[in-house]
Amino acid sequence: MVPWFACSAAIMFVAGLYISFFVAPTDIQQGEAYRIMFIHVPASILSMFIYLVMAGYAALGLIFNTRLSSMMASALAPTGALLAFLSLWTGALWGKPMWGAWWVWDARLTSELILLFLYLGFIALHASIDDPRRADRASALLAIIGSVNVPIIYFSVQWWNTLHQGASVKLTGTSMHVAMQQGMYTMMLAVWLYAIAVSLLRVRSIILERESKTQWVSELMEIKR
C-alpha cells in the first residue's frame, strides 16, 4: 500500500504546488505572501488531526491491549511532530510580512506550540522506557491526557480575541476564490497521503523490529535474501 500512497502524494504535491503558485490569483490584502497558506493550513489541520488519531490508537491499545494500535500510535507521533513544527515555521514566515513579527503570544500559536511539546513528550517518554509494552501503555496515557489540548487549538480563534484569523473555509460556503480553494484542497490531500504513506512505512519497520524473534518474520522474502 505504501507505494500507492507515496506516489499519489507526490502527484498531488506537484499538482497542488502548481495550482497554488501559478493558477491561484494574488490576494488583494495580503499580496503574494498568502501563498504560504497552501502549506500552512494543511500542515496545521493534519498536526491536530494526527494527534487525535494517535490518541485514539493509543486508547485502543490501552483498553483492548492490541499491539498493532500501540505501534500505530508511536508510528504517527514523529509525522505529527514534523507537521506541527512545519505549521509553526510557515506561520512564522507568514507572520513576518503580515503582522510584522515572527512570533506573537497569541492563543492559537501558543496552543500549537504546546501541541508540539506534547508530541515531543510522547516521543521522549516512549524512547526512555526500555520495555516496549510499558512504553506503549505509559505514552498512551500521556497521549490521552494531552488530547484535551486539540479542541483548545481548534476553537482558540473563536474563544479568544486573537490576531490569528478565523477559518475561511466553512461547511456552508467559503470566502475564497475557486482556484485558491482547489489549490488548498489538493495540498490538503497531498499532505494526507504523505502522512499515511510515511506512517505505514514507519509502522512496518516497528512491527519488523518488535517481531524480529518470531518465525513469520524470519520467513519473509526480504530477510531471507
Next chain:
Amino acid sequence: MNKLSLIGLLSLVIRRDLVLAMRRRADVLTTLIFFIIVVSLFPLGVGPEMDMLRKMAPGVIWVAALLASMLSLGRMFSADHLDGTLEQMMLVPQSLSVLVLAKILAHWMVSGLPLVIMAPVLGLQFDMTTQAIGVLIVALLLGTPILSMVGAVGAALTLGLRGGGALVSLLVLPLCIPVLIFGAGAAEAVVSGTSVSSHLSLLGALLVMALIFTPWVTALALRISME
C-alpha cells in the same frame, strides 16, 4: 485486621508522608530556598527598576513556583518505590486513587504550601500592592495543588526511569501552562484594574477538574509503571 475507612486511609497516608518529610527537613527547605533564589535572581538579571518589576512580579513568582514544584516531583513516589512500600500500598484493598490523592495532598502541604506562605514576602520585594499580593496568594492557593496533581501523573509515568527528572519536566510543564496563564493573569488583572474573578473562577474550575481526574489517572499510571 480491622478495615480502614476511606477517610481513615486518607489521613493515615497524609500523616505518614508528613512525618517522613519532617524527618528529612532538608528536602523541604531546598525546594523553598530554590523558589526564593530563582525569584530573587530576576531583579538582578533585568535591573532594579521598580515599575518593570511590579509588572513582572506575578509572572516571575508563578514561573518560579512551577519550577520549584517540578524539583520536588521526583521524590513523590521514588522513595516509596525503592523501599517497596509502593508495592504494598497497591495491594491495599481500598481504592488506589484515594491513596494517591492522599500522597498528592501530603506532597502539596510539603512543597506547595510553603511557597504560598513565602510568596507575600517576595511580593513585597517586588513592590506589589497589598491587593495584588492578596489575589496572588488566592491564585497560588488554587493553583499549586493543580501543579502537584498534574505533576503526580508525570511522576508516576516516569517512575524508576533513567533521566526521570528532566523527562518529568518535559511531560508536565506543557500541561501546566494553563495554570500559569490564569494564575499570573489574576494578579496582573489587579495591576491593570480589570476583573479578577474570571481568572480565579477558571483556576478553580481547573482545580476541581484536576481533583476528579488526576488521582485516577495517576493510579492507572502507577499500575502501568509497577507491573
